[in-house]
Amino acid sequence: MKYVDEFRDATLAQNLARAIAAEVKPDCEYHFMEFCGGHTHAISRYGVTDLLPPNVHLIHGPGCPVCVLPVGRLDMAIKLALAHEVTLCTYADTLRVPASGGMSLMKARARGADIRMVYSAADALSLAQQQPEKQVVFFAIGFETTTPPTAVVIRQAAALGLPNFSVLCCHVLTPPAMRRILEAPPDALALDGLIGPAHVSTIIGSRPYEFIAEAYRKPVVIAGFEPLDVMQAILMLVRQCREGRAEVENEFTRAVTREGNRKAQHLMDEVFELRDEFEWRGLGTIPHSALKIRARYEQFDAERRFTLAFQPVADHRSCDCGAILRGVKHPRECVLFANVCTPESPMGACMVSSEGACAAHYTYGRFRDMEKPA
Amino acid sequence: MNASTKSRRYVRPLDIAHGQVDLSHGSGGRAMAQLIGELFLPEFDNPFLREGNDGARLPAVPGRMVMASDAHVVSPLFFPGGDIGCLAVHGTVNDLAVMGAQPHWLSASFILEEGLPLAQLQQIARSMGRAAREAGVAIVTGDTKVVERGKGDGVFIATTGVGFLPEGVEITGDRARPGDRILVSGPLGDHGMAIMAQRESLGFASEIQSDTAALHGLVATLLQSGVDIRVLRDPTRGGLATTLNEIAGQSGVGMMLQESAIPVRPAVAGACEFLGLDPLYVANEGKLVAIVAPEDADRALAVLRAHPLGCEAAIIGLVQADPHQFVQMTTRLGGRRIVDWLSGEQLPRIC
Numbered sequence: 130m131k132y133v134d135e136f137r138d139a140t141l142a143q144n145l146a147r148a149i150a151a152e153v154k155p156d157c158e159y160h161f162m163e164f165c166g167g168h169t170h171a172i173s174r175y176g177v178t179d180l181l182p183p184n185v186h187l188i189h190g191p192g193c194p195v196c197v198l199p200v201g202r203l204d205m206a207i208k209l210a211l212a213h214e215v216t217l218c219t220y221a222d223t224l225r226v227p228a229s230g231g232m233s234l235m236k237a238r239a240r241g242a243d244i245r246m247v248y249s250a251a252d253a254l255s256l257a258q259q260q261p262e263k264q265v266v267f268f269a270i271g272f273e274t275t276t277p278p279t280a281v282v283i284r285q286a287a288a289l290g291l292p293n294f295s296v297l298c299c300h301v302l303t304p305p306a307m308r309r310i311l312e313a314p315p316d317a318l319a320l321d322g323l324i325g326p327a328h329v330s331t332i333i334g335s336r337p338y339e340f341i342a343e344a345y346r347k348p349v350v351i352a353g354f355e356p357l358d359v360m361q362a363i364l365m366l367v368r369q370c371r372e373g374r375a376e377v378e379n380e381f382t383r384a385v386t387r388e389g390n391r392k393a394q395h396l397m398d399e400v401f402e403l404r405d406e407f408e409w410r411g412l413g414t415i416p417h418s419a420l421k422i423r424a425r426y427e428q429f430d431a432e433r434r435f436t437l438a439f440q441p442v443a444d445h446r447s448c449d450c451g452a453i454l455r456g457v458k459h460p461r462e463c464v465l466f467a468n469v470c471t472p473e474s475p476m477g478a479c480m481v482s483s484e485g486a487c488a489a490h491y492t493y494g495r496f497r498d499m500e501k502p503a
Numbered sequence: 504m505n506a507s508t509k510s511r512r513y514v515r516p517l518d519i520a521h522g523q524v525d526l527s528h529g530s531g532g533r534a535m536a537q538l539i540g541e542l543f544l545p546e547f548d549n550p551f552l553r554e555g556n557d558g559a560r561l562p563a564v565p566g567r568m569v570m571a572s573d574a575h576v577v578s579p580l581f582f583p584g585g586d587i588g589c590l591a592v593h594g595t596v597n598d599l600a601v602m603g604a605q606p607h608w609l610s611a612s613f614i615l616e617e618g619l620p621l622a623q624l625q626q627i628a629r630s631m632g633r634a635a636r637e638a639g640v641a642i643v644t645g646d647t648k649v650v651e652r653g654k655g656d657g658v659f660i661a662t663t664g665v666g667f668l669p670e671g672v673e674i675t676g677d678r679a680r681p682g683d684r685i686l687v688s689g690p691l692g693d694h695g696m697a698i699m700a701q702r703e704s705l706g707f708a709s710e711i712q713s714d715t716a717a718l719h720g721l722v723a724t725l726l727q728s729g730v731d732i733r734v735l736r737d738p739t740r741g742g743l744a745t746t747l748n749e750i751a752g753q754s755g756v757g758m759m760l761q762e763s764a765i766p767v768r769p770a771v772a773g774a775c776e777f778l779g780l781d782p783l784y785v786a787n788e789g790k791l792v793a794i795v796a797p798e799d800a801d802r803a804l805a806v807l808r809a810h811p812l813g814c815e816a817a818i819i820g821l822v823q824a825d826p827h828q829f830v831q832m833t834t835r836l837g838g839r840r841i842v843d844w845l846s847g848e849q850l851p852r853i854c
């Protein structure tokens with residue numbers, strides 16, 4: 130894996146660190162949000178902040194699929210598995226997320242629900258083929274990266290005429306969530322630029338972020354998930370700030386174009402349409418921010434097949450996940466962090482997923498809180 | 504134990520080539536006696552076992568004894584570099600070895616799943632017997648139970664070992680002190696990734712071999728060299744990260760590792776990357792972690808490297824005072840991070 134090591138090279142990192150240090154104005158504070166949990170993870174895993182000048186601050190964004198899933202959606206999945214006795218297929222990350230009434234998918238499983246961990250939508254489809262006597266539901270979550278594979282399995286299920294397969298569609302869209310973040314009043318969230326998504330952008334391209342530069346006058350740099358990608362993006366953001374520019378730039382040219390992956394976009398469009406609105410954890414209800422299955426594929430829509438309705442549920446009173454997802458608080462500022470809430474007994478989703486801000490800070494960075502108290 | 508096979512009545516020999524384990528093999532009756540007599544005994548043969556009693560009568564030994572136990576579940580049962588049989592021997596032998604003990608006797612309990620081909624069981628028993636002979640230990644007693652089809656993963660093996668502790672050897676997890684150096688005997692993550700590569704059919708990683716091996720020889724040379732050894736461990740399930748956190752907790756210290764100094768084979772690193780795993784959390788079955796006094800670190804490294812099982816050994820970090828007992832690491836990039844306990848169950852079952 131030489132390819133990967135190239136993007137983690139210490140000498141390159143030191144050179145980038147020097148370039149960033151030379152570029153920042155000492156009397157300025159820079160606040161950049163990395164939207165994606167993948168970036169949050171890479172930054173924490175490689176200790177990137179140690180290589181940045183003290184006046185460059187990174188804010189963790191909401192781009193963690195499990196973290197933004199509202200409790201009510203998990204409740205729907207649990208209900209499917211327990212009350213409707215379906216085989217529920219899910220990505221591993223969702224299993225331990227707390228749902229209402231002290232439940233989680235993991236606990237539902239212990240109570241006898243048939244819940245399977247899958248690595249892909251295709252695994253769920255083949256399970257449905259293997260056990261025709263049982264209803265199989267794929268719990269589809271994620272941003273635009275995981276959406277095309279879900280579209281593919283729905284089309285395949287239609288082609289095969291599979292009567293026992295359906296999808297609980299919870300796919301959400303990145304640009305509306307970014308807009309919600311940018312609408313925050315500047316005294317709540319000081320933001321000088323955004324590190325744009327890696328994998329999401331390979332699908333949707335860089336064009337959907339142009340409103341950020343145009344309407345909100347904030348620079349955006351799309352970056353890959355390797356730590357050196359992130360550092361390069363920070364350098365490009367600092368440069369834009371210094372030169373007073375607000376543009377969408379692309380650091381991740383090895384995978385992202387302005388137009389994105391047209392084929393995947395068409396596929397998504399064929400199977401899904403916009404929901405009028407969708408409740409996000411932390412970000413509230415956002416219009417046109419999520420996808421539902423189109424009427425022509427409605428027999429594969431678990432919400433219709435099992436007549437499920439979404440019931441909003443309030444988060445735990447002391448949980449600051451919402452503020453953390455909006456970028457207005459740091460994990461260490463949550464009173465539950467590292468005492469009541471740990472990866473072993475998570476109170477909120479941000480502590481569960483490896484892409485969650487609380488989990489990343491707990492697992493890789495909490496020693497910093499001891500060194501310089503917040 | 505082998506009385507029934509010697510009986511004058513004709514008993515059809517076990518059809519090892521085509522037969523399968525069935526419920527009668529765990530019933531305590533003739534079928535079980537036959538399985539033990541024809542399949543296990545020839546592979547494990549030793550005077551204690553041959554006595555055929557319910558327990559083994561062992562000679563008294565001077566000094567202190569060490570006892571350790573380890574249960575083995577692994578899927579697939581056979582993997583590049585080994586199988587569950589030799590793994591079950593090495594696992595317990597290594598638990599004794601890292602205490603500084605000389606391993607002597609093992610017990611072995613088998614939980615067999617109905618339907619397991621006898622040929623596979625023989626292969627496993629053969630591999631266990633070979634591993635035991637190579638490690639100089641005798642499998643002196645054991646047990647066999649059969650569970651219904653679907654209630655086991657082919658075979659589970661639990662082994663318990665007894666070893667002797669030489670005079671003056673004190674190696675325990677609470678002896679690490681600030682300044683001590685941390686060594687590993689070779690590249691990390693081989694065993695776990697060998698298994699995972701099989702399970703996930705990762706073609707590009709098929710060259711990875713499990714490192715399963717008995718470590719008491721390596722430990723013995725280290726002991727003989729007179730190096731001031733504080734702690735020894737074998738970083739099995741949970742990998743290096745878990746082992747170091749355990750030691751940090753027991754000794755009440757912190758640690759600082761250098762990521763660039765930690766040996767990991769490129770194929771293992773690549774497969775980990777692909778599956779989103781961290782090699783520091785992946786299981787090893789033939790690696791030693793040694794914490795030694797600072798002034799002896801270079802000598803310990805030379806001793807390890809001179810042994811075939813330690814030729815790729817490295818000094819990977821040092822012990823430091825830390826009330827929070829954090830295991831920290833300077834990343835290859837030059838940043839810092841915690842190397843935390845493994846949380847959750849991100850890794851499928853591998854050992």
Ligand code: SF4
Pocket residue numbers: 447448449450451453460463464465466467470471475476477478479480481487
């Ligand atoms: S520490 Fe736990 S409770 Fe607090 S914000 Fe993070 S996930 Fe939520």
